[in-house]
Amino acid sequence: MDTASRPGLRELKKQRTRDALVRAALELFTTQGYEQTTVDEIVEAVDVSQRTFFRYFAGKEEVAFAVQATAESHFVKAVRGRPSHEPPLEALRRAVMASWDTIGDAVEAVIPLELHLRTFQLIESTPALLAPHLRRQESLEEELARVIAEREGLDVDTDPRPRVAVALFGGVMRLTSRLWGAGEDFSVDAMRELTASYLDQVGPALAENWHTDDGRGGADAE
Amino acid sequence: MDTASRPGLRELKKQRTRDALVRAALELFTTQGYEQTTVDEIVEAVDVSQRTFFRYFAGKEEVAFAVQATAESHFVKAVRGRPSHEPPLEALRRAVMASWDTIGDAVEAVIPLELHLRTFQLIESTPALLAPHLRRQESLEEELARVIAEREGLDVDTDPRPRVAVALFGGVMRLTSRLWGAGEDFSVDAMRELTASYLDQVGPALAENWHTDDGRGGADAE
DNA sequence: TGTCAACTGTCAGTGGCTGTCATTAGCCTC
DNA sequence: GAGGCTAATGACAGCCACTGACAGTTGACA
Structure with missing residues (x-):
């Protein structure tokens, strides 16, 4: 059953992480400015490594x-x-x-x-x-x-x-x-x-x- | 006499340096690509320090x-x-x-x-x-x-x-x-x-x- | 010629971004 | 449900653009 497209726990976690990064980044960008926000701050808010951030987004600007x-x-x-x-x-x-x-x-x-x-x-x-x-x-x-x-x-x-x-x-x-x-x-x-x-x-x-x-x-x- | 605007040796050297940086940069950019060219390569071609480059141009792109x-x-x-x-x-x-x-x-x-x-x-x-x-x-x-x-x-x-x-x-x-x-x-x-x-x-x-x-x-x- | 100011070089440091490799964790099979 | 496979992650080292601070050099001008 449901041969179409089953999310799977892996996919779910990825989506969750990505959305969390977007939310955290946009919140930080809009409150303290884009250039004043470092990637380290974003990943710290979501609790992932910097390397992971750059696996989801090609660069700091892409998340924006x-x-x-x-x-x-x-x-x-x-x-x-x-x-x-x-x-x-x-x-x-x-x-x-x-x-x-x-x-x-x-x-x-x-x-x-x-x-x-x-x-x-x-x-x-x-x-x-x-x-x-x-x-x-x-x-x-x-x-x-x-x-x-x-x-x-x-x-x-x-x-x-x-x-x-x-x-x-x-x-x-x-x-x-x-x-x-x-x-x-x-x-x-x-x-x-x-x-x-x-x-x-x-x-x-x-x-x-x-x-x-x-x-x-x-x-x-x- | 010529109270208007006398170049002065200092101004001349500045203009010379700036033009040399522009020429070297554009030549390098157009032959080997923009991202493949480092600022170090440009300043080496003109024989000035990297710090000097950034005093003439706000960033690598500005020279382009x-x-x-x-x-x-x-x-x-x-x-x-x-x-x-x-x-x-x-x-x-x-x-x-x-x-x-x-x-x-x-x-x-x-x-x-x-x-x-x-x-x-x-x-x-x-x-x-x-x-x-x-x-x-x-x-x-x-x-x-x-x-x-x-x-x-x-x-x-x-x-x-x-x-x-x-x-x-x-x-x-x-x-x-x-x-x-x-x-x-x-x-x-x-x-x-x-x-x-x-x-x-x-x-x-x-x-x-x-x-x-x-x-x-x-x-x-x- | 000596003083001042402008220009430059050196050095140390930050931040964005990448390659590499070991570790973790979902998935799938038997 | 134990094992192997592989995707996802973390840790680390390193490159490059860029900046601040300080010292050295060199035109400008009295």
């Missing part, structure tokens, strides 16, 4: 992105689930909004949502974390471009539009993340509103002449 | 971006020099193209253009360098947003359009850089063509329905 990875695949899944009649950019927009609505379900198995939001804010405000974060975003964009191309039945290496569309979208997402991290309201609602209002500004920003002043309003910055 | 910084401010200068009647995105586009045309003048005081291009390619293909590169690009975008806002007589913290326009532009720039680095033609010409053709795709990518197939052509990827 463990939950981010969950959130990202949550978002990609949302994009995949969009009805195919939606134009690409509308699908992307609705997917972000939807995945922010349900982010708790995807994350709270490991850490409370509140800690995840604090971690996000930490990443945005810590150069040593922001850098790898942006690199991760770039590979996420490549994945998204392939999803979009598939949706539209196009070859991502022949037709430039999927990658360009995702690049435009990604540019605005990074902007909103930055402004969210630099602001004062670290709630999911603030993120949603910022996202929506800045995506509304894509058209106006592309206009030839900004001085006609059309299409403004709705986006309040900082 | 020394020339990039020159190229970036060259580009910002080009944007500032654009006639004010050009729409924002056209100004940005013409500024990139122009600064690629004259990049040699800005760079060859320190290293041959060819080494700079090899370095650029190295950055794009080395995760440990790509990450800080993207972070640098983000702060460059903030600077550009302020320049654009000034051009248009707007407040960058009130009107979202300058930042959105720069984010869109920056998204496409990162895309073209990535494709250039992943391609096979590492020439300036290849960069120029890639840039032009992908900027042409912004309109088409924003179109509601891609299947009408309008506005395509001109951009050949990979």
Whole structure:
């Protein structure tokens, strides 16, 4: 019986150790800062050797992105689930909004949502974390471009539009993340509103002449 | 007489040491790889102590971006020099193209253009360098947003359009850089063509329905 | 020419990270 | 349920990026 996938005590302990390391690390990072936290402190809190830590995570920074990875695949899944009649950019927009609505379900198995939001804010405000974060975003964009191309039945290496569309979208997402991290309201609602209002500004920003002043309003910055 | 700014022997030696470190580092990085090169190797080639290296550069990665910084401010200068009647995105586009045309003048005081291009390619293909590169690009975008806002007589913290326009532009720039680095033609010409053709795709990518197939052509990827 | 300040070298030490090897502990078979 | 197999861990040594402290050297300038 249950030939499918039996956890097994070994697997369970591994998962437990990994989650404990993530929780301890994020708690330490968000309270005393990323660079002020040593790997020794993290492993001491979980009571494992330093060597074990580096068997679970390739480096100190990787543990900071463990939950981010969950959130990202949550978002990609949302994009995949969009009805195919939606134009690409509308699908992307609705997917972000939807995945922010349900982010708790995807994350709270490991850490409370509140800690995840604090971690996000930490990443945005810590150069040593922001850098790898942006690199991760770039590979996420490549994945998204392939999803979009598939949706539209196009070859991502022949037709430039999927990658360009995702690049435009990604540019605005990074902007909103930055402004969210630099602001004062670290709630999911603030993120949603910022996202929506800045995506509304894509058209106006592309206009030839900004001085006609059309299409403004709705986006309040900082 | 010449009260303005007299180099002085001290300044001269400093500049000499710094340039020598940059040249040695980039040469080593591009021939044997960034992570395969130790700081000890660099300082040995220039015959200074390791401590001196870290007095000139905050870290091993900073030396890799020394020339990039020159190229970036060259580009910002080009944007500032654009006639004010050009729409924002056209100004940005013409500024990139122009600064690629004259990049040699800005760079060859320190290293041959060819080494700079090899370095650029190295950055794009080395995760440990790509990450800080993207972070640098983000702060460059903030600077550009302020320049654009000034051009248009707007407040960058009130009107979202300058930042959105720069984010869109920056998204496409990162895309073209990535494709250039992943391609096979590492020439300036290849960069120029890639840039032009992908900027042409912004309109088409924003179109509601891609299947009408309008506005395509001109951009050949990979 | 002598004094000051800037620049540099040496040394010791910390922290992130890796290879190696012995030990422990879940798993599976008889 | 005793044994062997192997994954997981711990302990230790060592590399490399980076820093603080202190001493030595060398332009700058009176």
